[in-house]
Amino acid sequence: MGGTIAAYEIREATQGKAEVTVVAEGEDYWFVPSNPWVAVRWREPDAIRVHLPPVMARRGIGFTGVGAERVHPQENRLTLRDGTTMAYDWLVIATGPELAFDEIPGLGPNGGHTVSVCRTDHANSAADAFDAFCANPGPIVVGAAQGASCFGPAYEFALILDTELKRRKIRDRVPMTFVTSEPYIGHLGLDGVGDTKTLLESQLRERHIKWVTNARITSVEAATMHVEEVGEDGTVKKAHDLPFGYSMILPAFRGVKAVHGIEGLTNPRGFILADKYQRNPTFPNVYSLGVCVAIPPIGPTPVPVGVPKTGFMIESMVTAIARNIASELHGERPSEVASWNAVCLADFGDGGVAFVAQPQIPPRNVNWSSHGKWVHLAKVGFEKYFLRKVRKGTSEPLYEKFALQVLGISKLKETVKEIV
Numbered sequence: 205m206g207g208t209i210a211a212y213e214i215r216e217a218t219q220g221k222a223e224v225t226v227v228a229e230g231e232d233y234w235f236v237p238s239n240p241w242v243a244v245r246w247r248e249p250d251a252i253r254v255h256l257p258p259v260m261a262r263r264g265i266g267f268t269g270v271g272a273e274r275v276h277p278q279e280n281r282l283t284l285r286d287g288t289t290m291a292y293d294w295l296v297i298a299t300g301p302e303l304a305f306d307e308i309p310g311l312g313p314n315g316g317h318t319v320s321v322c323r324t325d326h327a328n329s330a331a332d333a334f335d336a337f338c339a340n341p342g343p344i345v346v347g348a349a350q351g352a353s354c355f356g357p358a359y360e361f362a363l364i365l366d367t368e369l370k371r372r373k374i375r376d377r378v379p380m381t382f383v384t385s386e387p388y389i390g391h392l393g394l395d396g397v398g399d400t401k402t403l404l405e406s407q408l409r410e411r412h413i414k415w416v417t418n419a420r421i422t423s424v425e426a427a428t429m430h431v432e433e434v435g436e437d438g439t440v441k442k443a444h445d446l447p448f449g450y451s452m453i454l455p456a457f458r459g460v461k462a463v464h465g466i467e468g469l470t471n472p473r474g475f476i477l478a479d480k481y482q483r484n485p486t487f488p489n490v491y492s493l494g495v496c497v498a499i500p501p502i503g504p505t506p507v508p509v510g511v512p513k514t515g516f517m518i519e520s521m522v523t524a525i526a527r528n529i530a531s532e533l534h535g536e537r538p539s540e541v542a543s544w545n546a547v548c549l550a551d552f553g554d555g556g557v558a559f560v561a562q563p564q565i566p567p568r569n570v571n572w573s574s575h576g577k578w579v580h581l582a583k584v585g586f587e588k589y590f591l592r593k594v595r596k597g598t599s600e601p602l603y604e605k606f607a608l609q610v611l612g613i614s615k616l617k618e619t620v621k622e623i624v
Contacts, residue, residue, distance in 0.1 A: 205590070206494035206518040207298030208233050208256065210525060211265050213599035214296070217526040221533050225266035227282060227290065231257055233594055234324040237515070238587055240361045242327035243452070244334060244368045246553075249324050252587070254594045263597040272299075272462045277469055277487040282462075294529055297476050297492040301457030302464075308349055310424030311453060317424045318451040321357055334365075334450060341374050342449030345429050347383030350420045351456030353510025354495075355384065355392045356550050358454050359404060359557075366411045367553030381446055382408060382415040383431055383453070385507040389415055393511050395502050395566055397546070397559040398573030404557065407575075416444060418506045421453065429453075434506045457510065459496060471498045481538040482525050491529070493521035502565065516547040517564050520615040522599070527616075541617040551583040558582065562613070 207226065215224045235252040242249055260267040271285045275295070282290045303322055305312025313320045319330035337344075346362040348355050362382050369375040386392070389408065390400035408415055418441075420432045428445055435441035458464070459474020468486030470476055475498035477484055482497075484490040495518075499511045520542040528538035546564035550557045556579030562570035593599070 205236065205515060206522055207296075207300075208594055209519060209599050210296055210298055210493060210522045211260065212263060212597050213522050213526040214529060215263055215265055216599065217530040218533055219530075220264075222294075222529070223266065224264075225268070225290070226256070226260060227272050227284065228256065228267070228269050229271040231255060231267075231269035235587060235591055235594075236322075236324070237357075237583075239321040239324055239327040240357055240364050240551075242324060243319070243321050243330040243361065244364055245331050246364075246368075249328050252324065252591065254591065259595060259597045274461075275463050275466065275469070275490075277466065277484075277490055280489065293489065294532070295490045296525055296529075297463065297490065297496055298494050299460045299462065299496045301495045302460045302474070304351070304456045304458050307351070307456060308421050308423065311349065311421065311455060317426050318429075318453045320455075321361055321452060322454065330452060337450040338369075338372055338374060340449070341369075341377040343379045343381070343447050345381050345383055345446050345448040345451040346453070347381075347416075347419070348385060348454040349456055350385040351508045351510060352385060352454045353393050353457055354454055354512050355386060356512065356514075356548060358382070358384065358452075359407075360550050360552065361452055362413060363407060363411065363552035366413065380411075380413045382413050383419045383421065383429070383446070384415070384417055385419055385505075385509050386417055387505045387507075387509070388417055391505075391509065393502065393509050394546075394561065394564060397548075397561045398571050400557065400559060400573050403573060403575050407552065407557070416446075419444075420507050424451070424453075436506055438506055456508075457495060463496075473498075475499075480541050481528050482521055482542060483528070483538065491525045493525055494518045497521070499565075511565070514546045514548050514564065516613075516615075517542075517544050520544055523615040526599075543614050543617050545613055545615070547613060549579055549583040549586060551580050553580065556580050556583060560613070 211226045233254040238247050238252045241247040257267050272282050273285045274283045310316050319333050320326035348358045390396050390404040418434045422430045431444040432440045433442040464474035476492035476496050477498050478492050482491045495513045524540040524542040527540040544563040546561040548559050555577045557575045558579045559573035
């Protein structure tokens with residue numbers, strides 16, 4: 205969600221003094237947070253799609269959907285997938301991740317035995333599989349694999365499935381298990397936010413969903429998932445062979461092939477190295493935002509757990525980058541630092557959990573969480589609002605700025621003046 209908004213905001217911040225071009229993989233924007241709804245047919249894919257070329261043209265932004273084949277930061281250019289090249293003065297990398305299903309035998313929708321909600325086409329296929337499952341119900345396993353860094357959608361989907369199965373009046377025929385690499389329920393890759401441990405444990409318990417934490421998935425067969433429960437000392441505490449008729453597991457992420465293995469640009473997993481201004485230390489005209497950014501995990505944990513890059517955190521990176529590039533255009537040094545504050549809504553269909561973390565990485569100034577039916581309504585409202593922003597080509601309308609100011613939530617860190 206960061207790249208599209210970044211194009212709008214950079215265009216506005218540079219006030220026509222920079223030629224902005226988007227290199228995308230395809231011509232459509234998909235509102236990924238709604239994918240769990242697509243997977244149970246609460247949304248059709250077209251309802252969360254925006255065709256980008258006309259919007260970009262109206263905003264005076266160049267656009268190609270060919271996709272990037274390789275970044276050449278030493279030469280300030282890209283190779284595109286059609287063989288052409290594109291030069292740049294500044295590059296903003298907002299690719300999102302490559303989905304590492306292949307790291308676990310049998311995992312994933314492409315040749316594996318589990319479905320995915322990571323992409324909208326995956327979620328649409330997951331909806332077909334769910335319809336087939338409902339005709340012949342059985343056990344369900346949902347969760348996040350070792351190395352995963354995005355846990356919210358796993359909790360959302362498990363609880364959305366619970367809600368939908370009740371609506372179809374077959375929940376009593378479906379044992380459910382939640383499998384996660386987190387050291388405890390509600391960790392979320394963030395060592396919890398507020399009381400997410402209690403809130404999410406309570407939701408799973410009330411809905412009769414069993415769980416396995418510190419879980420390492422070793423392999424997946426057609427109807428069985430093999431899971432090792434790891435103890436605090438790193439040894440296998442218990443082995444689980446979990447039967448399933450339907451399963452959705454979020455995979456670990458890694459950097460996309462266009463950047464993977466470029467010395468000085470990425471870490472060993474292919475994530476972009478960035479300083480506090482979102483600039484790469486080796487190639488300072490390369491900025492990055494979103495899931496592709498390298499952030500050290502909060503740990504250590506018995507099983508690898510990554511740090512999520514949530515929506516508002518990503519938007520804070522966008523604002524910092526846009527202003528820093530504008531400063532560089534005027535011959536000034538970058539000075540803006542993203543707040544990395546997090547505002548998250550996890551929908552369960554009949555309720556949900558919300559949290560605010562300022563900043564997202566502890567220790568925090570604000571550490572709050574709550575739950576209720578209002579969260580579902582807020583998530584629906586946010587979906588409509590964000591899609592409207594993308595369709596209009598607007599990054600942050602005035603009323604959004606005002607609302608954030610009233611709530612005391614900032615996208616940028618305040619400059620701390622030295623007291624003499």
